[in-house]
Amino acid sequence: MARAQLDTQTTAVGALLEVVGAGLGVPCLDGVERPYVDLDCAASTPSSVAVAAAVADFLPRYSSVHRGAGFKSRAATEAYEAARSRALRYAGREGGTDTAIICRNTTEALNHLAYRLRLERDDVVLTTVLEHHANLLPWARYAQRRYVECGADGTFGVDDVVAGLDAAPAPKVLAVTGASNVTGWLPPVEELCAAAHARGIPVVLDAAQLAPHRPIPAGRGGADGPDFVAWSGHKMYAPFGAGVLVGPAAAFADGEPFLAGGGAVELVDLDEVLWSEPPEREEAGSPNVVGAVALGAAADELSGIGWEAISRHEAVLADRLRRGLAAIDGVRLLGPPPGTETLAVATFTVDGMHHGLVAARLAAEFGIGVRHGCFCAHPYLLRLLGIGPDGVAAARAGALRGDRRHIPGAVRASAGLATTLGDVDALLGALEAVISGTPSPVRYVQDTATGDFFPATTAGWWAFSSGVGGGCARS
């Protein structure tokens, strides 16, 4: 449909955050260099300029933390502990009995927690079919899982969760995402926490997608906040390899830590070990001090911008993105309809065109970076696509043969604080061009092993990336 018919706001929305690499030139297939349009923010965001500056400022003082007596070690320790306090403050948990464990990312935080909750094999963890694999697979290692199903629109209601909480045997934990990385849908976390806590069941919040976009509901034993929260720096403009697990210190006070080693102990004899108190008990080995400093700086920067400004910016982008996609003939927007409150994330398919080809054409012809595949949330995406057991079995058989050409998937566009309305319009315009039959300058070929499409030319950046693959269906 014509752009003029789109029911979108006309307000100009620029970047709310300055990021490193904004406007980077991308050589396209027609020989023109275009500014990179980064619509893959749900995967990883670029570094903000302020975070990069905080890291550069810290690096001269970088040293090992906690153990050294010298000035640099003391200064680095102070910076590291300040970052921990910032993470706690960001989660609304400063000044109480909670602790923040610095780890690599959300995946590590959830694996760490699943180990530390001392679940037994027959215990039940209630989770949902919306979850990223990071909030599905760790629980399977230690307990049984019970799932809250979603409807065709990819959402569920509080009643669905209550039914799971009330089923026998009672779950030991509710593990839920704060926002879907596929549809951007925001489950009613506070209501879910209230329902779980009314039954004495603790809540684990996967805040990987929520943390950069909305305030984390504060917990501290209150009825409407999660008990444990995990999130990643690289999705909040601090891509220096640190993530956080926040929870009551008491949960980590006894038992074996997730990792055993130096830094987590008071005293070691050949037969005995006296573990430290948390959080040190949970951070064996040399921590990622630079990553922590970056994460702390990002937390302060986002808090400084303020949730109202962030939500307003993203609401305009989400509206334009989702309504714009839904209005294009041949595009099927997955998940709740436009008008539902979501993050500025949209996952879609294009009739008659492989998701990998759509993503490849956007990248190579328009300089637009999106993601395609299943987004590490296979159960959810299969439901949204309406693929049943036969389709899954066929895809699995293909993957086992090394043929990933027919693995189901979709395309995801996700915005961040540096995204402008112009970026969203660039995507909509490019899609309209591709769908309306604008020919590509060269033909594309699909790689059997990865399922990805690449322009059939040896010139250009796609030549070096072709061996690596860009889809996430395999993850």
Ligand SMILES: Cc1ncc(COP(=O)(O)O)c(C=O)c1O
């Ligand atoms: C909802 C959600 N949970 C967990 C993760 C895992 O995060 P990480 O890769 O930083 O461990 C992601 C990453 O995309 C995510 O979107």
